[in-house]
Amino acid sequence: MSAAARAEERGQAxxxxxxGQALLVLREAGDFGAASAIAGGLAAQALGAxxxxxxxxDTRTGALxxxxxxxxxxxxxxxxxxxxxxxxxxxxxxxxxxxxxxxRLDAGLLLDPPGALATVPLxxxxxxxxxxxxxxxxxxxxxxAERALLEAFGDALALAFERHALQRAVGRQRRLMAGLEQxxxxxxxxxxxxxxxxxxxxxxxxxxxxxYSEALLDSRSDAPAPxxxxxxxxxxxxxxxxxxxxxxxxxxxLEAGHRPLRLARLGVQTLVRETVETLTxxxxxxxxxxxxxxxxxxxxxxxxxxxxxxxxNLAGNAIKYSPAAGRVRIEARGxxxxxxxxxxxxxxxxxAEDLGRVFDCFYRSRPAERQVEGHGLGLAIARGIVEAHxxxxxxERHEPTGTRLSFTLPRRHLASTRARAxxxxxxxxxxxxxxxxxxVDVAAAAVDAAVVSLMLVDPxxxxxxxVASRGLEGHQLLGRRGTFxxxxxxxxxxxxxxxxxxxxxxxHRFRRLNHPQYVSKSLLCAPLRVEGEVLGVFNxxxxxxxxxxxxRDLAVMTALIERIGALLEQVRTHPDQELRIEDVRASxxxxxxxxxxxxxxxxxxxxxxxxxxxxxxxxxxxxxxxAAASIPGEPAAPRVQGQVRVETLRPSGYLKRIEELxxxxxxxxxxxxxxxxxxxxxxxxxxxxxxxxxxxxxILMGGACRPVAGGDGAFAELRSRAGTRLDPRVVESLIGLAxxxxxxx
Numbered sequence: 001m002s003a004a005a006r007a008e009e010r011g012q013a014x015x016x017x018x019x020g021q022a023l024l025v026l027r028e029a030g031d032f033g034a035a036s037a038i039a040g041g042l043a044a045q046a047l048g049a050x051x052x053x054x055x056x057x058d059t060r061t062g063a064l065x066x067x068x069x070x071x072x073x074x075x076x077x078x079x080x081x082x083x084x085x086x087x088x089x090x091x092x093x094x095x096x097x098x099x100x101x102x103x104r105l106d107a108g109l110l111l112d113p114p115g116a117l118a119t120v121p122l123x124x125x126x127x128x129x130x131x132x133x134x135x136x137x138x139x140x141x142x143x144x145a146e147r148a149l150l151e152a153f154g155d156a157l158a159l160a161f162e163r164h165a166l167q168r169a170v171g172r173q174r175r176l177m178a179g180l181e182q183x184x185x186x187x188x189x190x191x192x193x194x195x196x197x198x199x200x201x202x203x204x205x206x207x208x209x210x211x212y213s214e215a216l217l218d219s220r221s222d223a224p225a226p227x228x229x230x231x232x233x234x235x236x237x238x239x240x241x242x243x244x245x246x247x248x249x250x251x252x253x254l255e256a257g258h259r260p261l262r263l264a265r266l267g268v269q270t271l272v273r274e275t276v277e278t279l280t281x282x283x284x285x286x287x288x289x290x291x292x293x294x295x296x297x298x299x300x301x302x303x304x305x306x307x308x309x310x311x312x313n314l315a316g317n318a319i320k321y322s323p324a325a326g327r328v329r330i331e332a333r334g335x336x337x338x339x340x341x342x343x344x345x346x347x348x349x350x351x352a353e354d355l356g357r358v359f360d361c362f363y364r365s366r367p368a369e370r371q372v373e374g375h376g377l378g379l380a381i382a383r384g385i386v387e388a389h390x391x392x393x394x395x396e397r398h399e400p401t402g403t404r405l406s407f408t409l410p411r412r413h414l415a416s417t418r419a420r421a422x423x424x425x426x427x428x429x430x431x432x433x434x435x436x437x438x439x440v441d442v443a444a445a446a447v448d449a450a451v452v453s454l455m456l457v458d459p460x461x462x463x464x465x466x467v468a469s470r471g472l473e474g475h476q477l478l479g480r481r482g483t484f485x486x487x488x489x490x491x492x493x494x495x496x497x498x499x500x501x502x503x504x505x506x507x508h509r510f511r512r513l514n515h516p517q518y519v520s521k522s523l524l525c526a527p528l529r530v531e532g533e534v535l536g537v538f539n540x541x542x543x544x545x546x547x548x549x550x551x552r553d554l555a556v557m558t559a560l561i562e563r564i565g566a567l568l569e570q571v572r573t574h575p576d577q578e579l580r581i582e583d584v585r586a587s588x589x590x591x592x593x594x595x596x597x598x599x600x601x602x603x604x605x606x607x608x609x610x611x612x613x614x615x616x617x618x619x620x621x622x623x624x625x626x627a628a629a630s631i632p633g634e635p636a637a638p639r640v641q642g643q644v645r646v647e648t649l650r651p652s653g654y655l656k657r658i659e660e661l662x663x664x665x666x667x668x669x670x671x672x673x674x675x676x677x678x679x680x681x682x683x684x685x686x687x688x689x690x691x692x693x694x695x696x697x698x699i700l701m702g703g704a705c706r707p708v709a710g711g712d713g714a715f716a717e718l719r720s721r722a723g724t725r726l727d728p729r730v731v732e733s734l735i736g737l738a739x740x741x742x743x744x745x
Contacts, residue, residue, distance in 0.1 A: 019152055019153060019156070022038070022042040031071060032160070032164045033067060033071015033072065036054055037054070037070075039156065039157055040052040040132060043132065043134065047146060048136065049134035050112070050137045051111060051134075052135070053109050053110060053133040054067040055078075055130050056129065057088075057128050058566070059129070059165060062567070063075060063570070064084075064088075075573055080104070082105055082106045083105065083119040084106050084119060087119045087120070087121050091121050091123060091128060091698070093118070093151060095142045095150075096119075097116050098115070098139040099113070099117040099135075102117070109133065114135035114136055117135055118133070118134040118150055119133050120150050120151065122154050122161055123154075123155075124155075125162060130158070132150075132157055148675075205237035208237045212230040212234050215230055260487060260490075261389065262303050263483050263485065265300075266299065267296075267298070268294060268298040268299070268332050268339070269332075271308065272332065273292070275312055276292070279315055286326075288322050289325075289327050290328050290329075292329075292331070294332050295334065298334050299411075300339055300411050300412075301410075301413055301483075302389060303388075306385045306389075307389075310382050311330075311341075313378040313381055314382055315328060317378055318343050318344070318345035318347070321403070328343065328344070329343070330344075334411065335408070338409065338411060340406060342404050343406075344402055344405075345403055347403060349403055350395060358379055358395045359379045359380055359382065359383040359393065359395070361380045379405075382405075382407075386407045389410070390484075390494065391407055392407065393406070394406055394407075414484060415464075415484060415493075415534070418533055420458075420460075420462055423459040425572055427456075429571050432568070433468075435567060436454055436564075439564045440452045443470075447540060448543055448544045448553075449540045449541065449542060450541075450542035451470065451471035453469040453477055454466065454467055454528070454536055454537070454539075455489055456535060457536060464483070464537065466480045466481075467536075488504075488523070488525050488539070492525045492527055493537050494534075498525065498527065498554060498557075499523075499525045499526075501524075502522055504523060520541055520542045520546065520548075521548075522543060522548035524539075524540040524541070525539050525540070526561055528564060529561075529562075529565050530572065531572065538557065604629060604697050605629045607737060607738060608626055608689055609625065611734050612625045614736075615730065617685065624686060625686045628661040628690055629694075663675060665688075665690040665694065667687065667691075668725045669722075669726055670725075672724075683727075689730055692718070692730045692731055695718065696714065696734060718735060719735070
């Protein structure tokens with residue numbers, strides 16, 4: 001053996017050793033970031049690269065993250081038409097043997113300008129997981145064995161990235177389940193306590209009703225019996241029961257968020273004076289006086305009925321605990337964007353240790369000079385009303401005696417200052433409007449809806465304004481406004497939680513008549529978040545099928561909105577980066593394309609059967625192709641992953657017969673594929689069919705930076721690969737069958 005051959009053999013052995021070490025590290029290491037960095041370094045060592053970089057793609061949002069040597073991730077935006085951007089769009093390795101000629105290179109990603117550059121996609125389970133970059137000191141050629149080694153490292157990293165993503169998803173689900181279980185336990189305990197307290201509260205009036213009813217029955221023949229007084233007591237106790245039940249229902253609706261606000265502009269002075277007048281019959285017999293300190297020009301935005309109930313509960317509580325001929329002071333004042341009201345009494349006061357519990361259900365702490373009526377829900381309801389308005393409520397001792405109950409509410413219900421700042425910054429960027437309009441179009445197609453609108457935070461006024469819509473064009477939706485905390489959209493914007501409504505007229509949260517312009521009573525409403533702030537709301541209604549929206553529709557909308565939020569975060573983080581509409585379409589269409597293609601794998605397997613039969617394969621041979629196409633995992637999965645799948649399935653005799661197809665589906669028609677470098681008709685026909693069908697499915701699915709194509713667009717992309725990657729005869733057969741059966745949509 002010559003010295004050159006021995007050196008080549010040693011190099012191959014060293015490369016395989018590095019690959020084995022990388023696989024071991026990725027499998028055994030508990031620190032994902034460190035393990036990935038070590039594996040990337042081993043790849044650079046095996047191929048003689050000067051440096052390496054790893055980028056991870058968040059498969060949920062499409063965001064690109066730079067994974068540094070310490071395992072820390074930070075956002076990264078690929079330069080348009082640069083090597084990373086090209087690989088993300090084409091999902092195939094790019095080998096620049098003379099990188100000095102590159103017009104666009106991701107500046108800042110590599111420390112020194114490379115002489116040669118290898119950019120390898122990390123693909124697993126049909127999804128882009130990341131990108132591996134290897135920078136070389138000088139220009140060089142890549143031998144076939146080095147290409148295979150590059151892709152082997154890429155596949156190993158891709159599987160590690162996918163496993164890490166799955167582990168994180170499982171961890172999130174476990175934490176969610178643990179939180180839900182804890183909430184169930186807490187709710188069960190609270191419900192048990194509530195039931196016992198309610199039973200106690202109900203027992204007293206029921207006992208009275210029972211006793212006086214029996215007295216009436218026993219005294220039917222006794223004319224002097226005080227029947228009128230007995231009936232009056234029974235009537236009073238029935239009223240007490242009715243108030244208790246009404247308060248419990250009101251409290252439950254408030255705590256569950258099932259009472260959306262009906263906001264209006266209100267004068268505080270007028271509202272408080274009206275409230276005091278309604279309480280005069282209660283305060284008058286005990287000669288309790290009201291002192292009012294109310295600015296005449298204080299106007300706020302609130303739900304009039306709820307605010308009146310809040311004042312009645314606080315002032316009524318003060319009357320109950322005030323001594324005869326005492327005073328109750330009500331004062332209000334504006335404080336910047338908020339306003340505060342306090343109700344102060346001259347009662348015995350509340351012990352300091354009990355101040356934090358006075359707003360709990362059925363809680364009473366302070367003694368009174370007389371028997372105090374009530375059942376301990378008034379202040380709990382007051383707290384619910386304040387929290388529904390986005391405010392806070394508290395209690396404090398008032399010296400020398402008494403208690404002061406205070407609450408603070410926003411004067412107007414607007415977006416946060418930070419949300420308005422973010423909205424102002426991104427709305428100025430060119431291309432954002434096109435992004436939002438395309439997002440609305442994709443949402444309509446993804447969930448089969450006729451009407452979709454997007455309300456965004458107005459940076460100047462702080463409310464919501466429709467900036468993009470689809471459907472109902474004659475109603476001129478653009479420019480219409482909505483208020484935070486009011487209506488469905490305002491409730492979602494304030495809470496940050498999506499809402500799925502089967503029937504708007506019967507839904508216990510809203511219960512309002514359906515607008516005649518909507519042919520369906522079902523709707524979806526979901527928040528758009530950017531950097532943790534709710535920046536807008538998507539409203540979706542009128543499902544074309546006439547059916548109600550379901551949880552799958554909500555999941556699709558959530559994924560799409562997360563992708564839009566990620567794009568807007570990139571706009572904010574990288575203000576100098578060009579926002580190209582083709583990249584926007586690729587990213588957003590990829591969400592709906594993934595849902596469509598993944599939802600119906602049987603369609604793809606059936607297409608593989610039809611192509612096999614059309615090309616003259618016998619029934620048994622065609623079924624082998626169908627079986628290979630139906631195995632979990634993408635037909636166009638990475639090369640090493642395909643080998644792993646074969647090894648995993650090897651014990652099965654039936655699957656053993658399709659091993660050849662699984663292995664050779666990655667050969668290229670021109671002979672440049674792997675693992676054996678077969679070309680043309682030497683590649684098994686079944687493997688050629690799998691390659692074409694897998695490629696077609698991936699075109700339909702789209703990707704983070706690769707647009708979804710359908711119909712003629714998908715066929716054109718397939719034909720562009722015929723003669724190099726794919727068998728031209730198989731491609732034409734597949735296109736003919738797909739066109740006739742409309743598989744592309």
